[in-house]
Amino acid sequence: MSIDKVQIPGGPMSGLVASAVEYMIDAGQRSVLFLDIMRRRGDQYREHVAQTAPHVLQYSAELIMDGRKLDDPVNYALVRIIPPDNVEIDMNRRPFVVIDPRAGHGPGIGGFKADSEIGVAMKAGHPCYFIGFLPDPMPGQTIERIARAEAIFIEEVIERHPNADGKPCVIGNCQAGWALMILASLRPELFGPLIIAGAPLAYWAGVHGKYPMRYSGGLLGGSWLTALTSDLGAGRFDGAWLVQNFENQNPSNTLWTKQYNVYSKVDTEADRYLEFERWWGGHVNLNAEEIQFIVDELFVGNNLAAGNIVMSDGQKVDLRSIRSPIVVFCSKGDNITPPQQALDWILDCYADVDEIRAYGQTIVYTVHESIGHLGIFVSGGIAKKEHAEFSGNIDLIDVLPPGLYEATFEAKGKETASSELVVGQWVMRCEARTLDDIRAMGGNSPEDERRFATAKRVSEINLKAYQKFLQPWIKGMVTPKVAAWAHNMHPLRLQYELFSSRNPLMATVKSLAEKAEEERKPVAKDNPFLAFQEQMSKQIVHALDSWRDSQEALSEAIFLNVYGSPALQAAVGIDPTSVPSQRREMTAEHRAMLERRIAELKSRIGEGGLREAALRALLYVGSARGMVDERSIEALRRVRRDHAGARMTLPEFKMLVREQFFMLLLDRDAALAAIPKMLPDDVNLRRGAFEAVEKVLSASEDVTGERAKRLWQVAGLFGLDIGGPSETASNVAPFDPKAKAS
Structure with a gap:
């Protein structure tokens, strides 16, 4: 119904009533269109998960190696990215390899957009390859087996580019970052520069009042719950639980902002929202052995930087063995991998910059002021700036003298000297730093280290108790059918299924949405009721953020007090007066x-x-x-x-x-x-x-x-x-x- 046809007895409507009717018509149309977007999201989810190899890559790709056909099969594959027609590749330049993170979501995030890690590397003339994965792991697959398979993939890339001007530059995002560091320490001869984006390497590190995710393991009693979840999945760990952990870190965005942004901009936001949700909802699985290694050795155990991880052949994972330049990209706005978790491994591995040089190591880091965790590797602005500069200047990084540097960026302008020598739109500098620059970002006190060490011991005790007393019963009760039912009933999957076209009520929504599009009449931007709607949204976000902050403060207080107890520390074998240190002496x-x-x-x-x-x-x-x-x-x-x-x-x-x-x-x-x-x-x-x-x-x-x-x-x-x-x-x-x- 058109607003100009609406009348009330006695004459034209007053301005306020007209604004109210105008807003109600717009709000009704937006509500129907929003529900239809949810229907499209559900249908897209069903189509995506039905694919054998679902991904969100925006580029055509050629399969080079299928990890399922290796002697020790894994659900990973190596593909060559086929450059678009308008991109010229120099086959003599070093290849780039992007390894996607297997942290609950599906593959493709490194090539999610044209302006992406893959996109900017190809614009710089580099051949590009991508290591992705399938939704389900192979039987017996472990983190070590994946590392060995990725080494075979890298060897294949090197063999395909015998005249390249350097070994491959390999990018690891989030989970793929720490996996890449493990592999590079085991096979250092395979790699050119490593770019580690948003990847945790020092898992206990942080500052009080921020980044409470590091307390989760201790508050849950350790990794016994990980084992229980895997057993309830009949030996498979549902990646949807990892995605839910991410969502729990920002309830205002999860419960309100993400959906409200679509509702309030329903005429323009649908495609962007659906594109992201195609990746966000593509949950994948891990073997029980994989997730147990991740939690025990890394997040609770913090054994990576300490050099305490040992492979099946007896080889130790020592990050000091890496010979390639390491570029660490992190952000102060990242509550999943804060700067301390991305950088404090350097403090654990080296006494000072001289020792970094003694190992022949070059480390370059950059800290963004505000971008969030996902933005580090999906933001177009980040791709055009930091990732573009790293790609365009990778040879600069490769020939830097050993030491510790911070990469800084200055916009190129008319006043920029020798601007013809600048590769992109920013001037990149690598400025010498010391370990004190990293310490200045904040970190754990000796008391904090004892708390986390205590949480680690409690986790080990609880896991052994669960494995001895409960695990046999759980495994005996969970059949494949029960595991499949639990998998399908996960709340994150249900939210997609319930709004898909399988729900007969959504057929009505589709027809109403078609009519709403035909008669669409957006409300005026100066409508007072629209302003009230925006104010209410801000109040909801503020309330949810306040609730989150109070919960985080409470969880931190509980962790610090429980695991700071001298009695508990002594009971689990931690000396309450000790000054623990992860740093190792040179061998x-x-x-x-x-x-x-x-x-x-x-x-x-x-x-x-x-x-x-x-x-x-x-x-x-x-x-x-x-x-x-x-x-x-x-x-x-x-x-x-x-x-x-x-x-x-x-x-x-x-x-x-x-x-x-x-x-x-x-x-x-x-x-x-x-x-x-x-x-x-x-x-x-x-x-x-x-x-x-x-x-x-x-x-x-x-x-x-x-x-x-x-x-x-x-x-x-x-x-x-x-x-x-x-x-x-x-x-x-x-x-x-x-x-x-x-």
Whole structure:
């Protein structure tokens, strides 16, 4: 019914009554259209779960390897992403491999949108591959078996790209992040840079008043409940329970905001909502052995960073064994994987930055201020910024000298110096950091560590009691039919089923929705009743958020008091006066290897020619800045491309950078003093190399301060007079060609 046909006895309606009628018509239409969207969501869910290999990838893909056909079968597969027609791939660039998280949802989130991890990697010219999974695990499948299968997949990618300029860059989101770190520690030779997005690695870490999910294991009495849930599923763990855990963290969004946003924007929001729900509702299963490993070894046990996980062949998982650069992307707005859980493994593994360097490790992290957990790997804005910069500058990250860095981003504008050297719309810098920068984000006190250690022991005791006294009875009572019934009756599945077309009442909704679309008349934006609706929504969100905050505060108080009890700690074998520490000392084997490597590098300080001397000089001057700018690396790449000489592969160049960096680190005076003897007699060659160094250093900003002093010093080593400070910055003499012969 049209509003202009509505009349009341005695004359036209007053403004307020007209607004009320206008709002009621709009609200009625929106309600019907909203219910129809719920019907479409239910039908979409049914179609999705009926597929053999459901996924939400937005790209065509070619199956390369089916994990079900391996000697130790798994429900994982490797596919090659077929680039769109408007994307040009350089087969000589390192391939990218995205591993999808198997944390309750179905596969495809890394390629969920055009602006995605896969999308930005292909735009940068990289061949892309995707490791996804099927809804049901193979019999006997374990986390270790999956890791071995993924190693086979990575080997296949390497074999398909023999001329690539580096080993594959592998991206692991959420659960796939910690799984990737386990695999990279076991098979470090397979990997180029690792990008770990929103992945927990230090499971106990956090700060009081935030991130209460880390208390869940202790509040539930440990992992016995995980075993019970698996037994009720006849050996299968329903991933819907994991999804429900995520939803419980934000009840206002789960119970109200997500649906209200569709209702209030019913004319424009349906497609986006249905696209996301297709992934969110695609629940998958895990074997009991898989989920028990995850809970016992990681979330309750916190054994990953501590190096306490042992594979079936006796090999220990030691994150310090990883040789590839590690990029950690996390956010302060992520209540699933807060920055402490993403980064504090570094504090557990290394005493300081020198020890990070001693292991030859490069770690780059970036902390977003507000994006939520899912936004880290599905937000188009994040894909266009952080992921695009990581993809476009992956070679920069790969050749960084060992150490700890924070990646920062500055928008490229008209005032940006050397903007032609910037790959995308942002300038990425890697700024040197220390472990104190990570500690400054907050973390556990010794008392907190004792609490979590106590919760771990309680979990072990409860699990053994359950396995001895209850598990045999539960397994005997649960038949496959009972397990299937419980699976289908999960509340998260019922909400899709009840609103699908299987419900005969929804047929009426469909016909009413078609009529509502024909007669659609949206309410005016300045309608006072619409403003009242928005205010009521805000009040509901505030009430739910307040309830959540009170529940979180209560759960934290219970955990801290129960597991902080000296009596309970002593009863389970935890010394109430101890100062627990996860950090491990360097092994004797690694220390011996390190000493041999130091001796070797020191003996070779005087070796090399113009290339080694120029790179050593560049590292010496550049290190005074404490950061590396992508423009400097691009300038260096162009120097390598444009100058004559034997072409170095990226791995060879990376090795050269590391050797020269460590020589300067071990004995700077000797390394600088050796430069004149490494240079040719031809002054033009020396001058050309020096100008190349100067060009790289000035690519991002003018060379001033300490860098200018060091550059002038290097000019003296090269036998060049460029003017400079009135007093020398070093006691190293200027270059003398006769010294080379001696």
